[in-house]
Amino acid sequence: MGKNLADYDFFDPEVIESPYEFYQLLRSQAPVYQLPGTNIFMLSRWEDIRRAAKDTATFSNDFIHLLKGPEPCAEAADIYAGGIEPVDTLLTMDPPRHKTYRSLINKVFSAGRVEKMRPYMERIVDELIDSFIDRGECEFVHDFATPLPVYVIGDQLGVPRSDLRKIKAWSDAFASRLGGMASPEEEVENARLIVEYQRYMAEVVEDRRASPRDDMISDLVNIEIEEGRQMSLQEAISMIEQLLVAGNETTTSALTGGLLSLIQLSDQLQTLLEDPGMIDNAVEEILRLETPSAGLWRVVTRDTEIQGVAIPKDSLLMLRYASGNRDERVFSDPENMDVCRHNADDNIAFGYGTHFCPGAMLARKEMQVAYAGLLRRLTNIQLAPGKNDLTHWPNVVLRGLKELHITFDRKA
Numbered sequence: 001m002g003k004n005l006a007d008y009d010f011f012d013p014e015v016i017e018s019p020y021e022f023y024q025l026l027r028s029q030a031p032v033y034q035l036p037g038t039n040i041f042m043l044s045r046w047e048d049i050r051r052a053a054k055d056t057a058t059f060s061n062d063f064i065h066l067l068k069g070p071e072p073c074a075e076a077a078d079i080y081a082g083g084i085e086p087v088d089t090l091l092t093m094d095p096p097r098h099k100t101y102r103s104l105i106n107k108v109f110s111a112g113r114v115e116k117m118r119p120y121m122e123r124i125v126d127e128l129i130d131s132f133i134d135r136g137e138c139e140f141v142h143d144f145a146t147p148l149p150v151y152v153i154g155d156q157l158g159v160p161r162s163d164l165r166k167i168k169a170w171s172d173a174f175a176s177r178l179g180g181m182a183s184p185e186e187e188v189e190n191a192r193l194i195v196e197y198q199r200y201m202a203e204v205v206e207d208r209r210a211s212p213r214d215d216m217i218s219d220l221v222n223i224e225i226e227e228g229r230q231m232s233l234q235e236a237i238s239m240i241e242q243l244l245v246a247g248n249e250t251t252t253s254a255l256t257g258g259l260l261s262l263i264q265l266s267d268q269l270q271t272l273l274e275d276p277g278m279i280d281n282a283v284e285e286i287l288r289l290e291t292p293s294a295g296l297w298r299v300v301t302r303d304t305e306i307q308g309v310a311i312p313k314d315s316l317l318m319l320r321y322a323s324g325n326r327d328e329r330v331f332s333d334p335e336n337m338d339v340c341r342h343n344a345d346d347n348i349a350f351g352y353g354t355h356f357c358p359g360a361m362l363a364r365k366e367m368q369v370a371y372a373g374l375l376r377r378l379t380n381i382q383l384a385p386g387k388n389d390l391t392h393w394p395n396v397v398l399r400g401l402k403e404l405h406i407t408f409d410r411k412a
């Protein structure tokens with residue numbers, strides 16, 4: 001007998017690992033579902049999610065105070081006190097204030113700048129493949145999917161390669177603090193890394209104000225954010241933090257999950273090998289199926305209802321992008337990968353509306369260049385026998401494989 005909704009606990013690690021039957025039940029039986037015993041309502045259908053994402057007056061992004069988790073322990077609080085006081089910007093802001101920061105970031109992430117980055121991304125992809133191709137095997141997350149976005153954003157932010165390991169450590173520390181599950185020792189380590197980031201970036205920001213270069217930080221800190229005003233140091237540090245945290249894990253996860261699917265579905269891989277022109281569409285299909293930002297929060301600002309379900313003020317709404325991307329009302333045969341799917345780019349992996357991901361063009365380009373490089377240089381890509389358990393990080397917001405061990409041959 002099939003399972004009922006009541007059999008699923010959304011926070012159960014097993015459900016987080018394999019959520020797709022649960023999502024299917026939600027979409028068919030309870031598209032606006034109150035998680036039992038909580039004030040959390042989950043939206044699972046594509047259309048409802050898009051409508052809610054546009055209604056920023058009712059569904060607010062001002063959720064940072066709810067997600068900060070417990071107060072840090074005394075030792076960590078002392079370390080934070082010696083850093084730079086954080087301020088709210090962008091992701092956790094609503095219109096009209098959100099627009100001030102968003103216009104700035106849109107200028108910095110212009111289509112022209114991203115398009116110009118293709119040859120440079122191709123060089124990074126080739127360097128990474130060079131670093132493991134002779135071994136005939138690699139751990140794809142560590143050797144490729146993590147460094148690629150870190151190198152790209154690090155270069156854009158003007159952080160020298162010798163400091164790139166720090167970028168990864170900093171973005172992990174931010175993610176861990178946001179997760180609210182850190183032990184006291186980890187809290188102290190997070191605090192140390194976050195204050196290190198603040199001091200490091202403060203120097204970079206001052207440097208780019210004094211001598212601007214052709215990089216994103218220079219644009220961010222020198223363009224006027226409002227008439228007659230550039231961003232303060234605190235605002236700049238908060239914006240750069242969001243670029244680090246939002247872009248790294250997500251792109252890594254999309255790259256890794258996509259490669260696993262291509263390995264498992266040899267007909268899909270074959271289509272791309274025969275027609276590399278399909279890679280851009282395949283990237284959309286991978287984003288649809290992987291949806292690394294599986295769900296995002298909204299705070300309900302007034303009593304409202306969706307599909308006849310009453311949602312009281314102060315409830316939390318979870319926009320389950322990962323479920324919307326498998327909505328059978330929009331995508332035919334949604335659980336299966338089809339790299340030629342005609343409407344793959346209707347996916348909502350980058351969100352929708354006001355907070356639509358400003359890094360979408362950059363992430364797409366990285367993925368397109370990455371798969372093109374991998375398929376051009378490697379053949380016979382397989383899962384390394386006995387090394388993979390193919391599990392994901394336990395996280396209700398982000399979804400990503402922990403590891404992917406592969407073997408391959410070099411293309412002649």
Ligand code: HEM
Nearest residue numbers: 090091246247250251254293296349350351355357359363
């Ligand atoms: C595959 C990779 C990526 C995915 C799946 C992804 C997903 C998302 C999603 C779903 C949102 C909307 C959040 C919401 O609804 O509240 C978002 C926002 C955001 N993303 Fe991305 N993202 C990716 C890559 C990047 C990259 C590469 C960057 C920058 C380097 C970036 C920077 C941001 C920022 C700053 C926001 C906040 C925008 C705002 O509030 O206006 N993301 N992203």
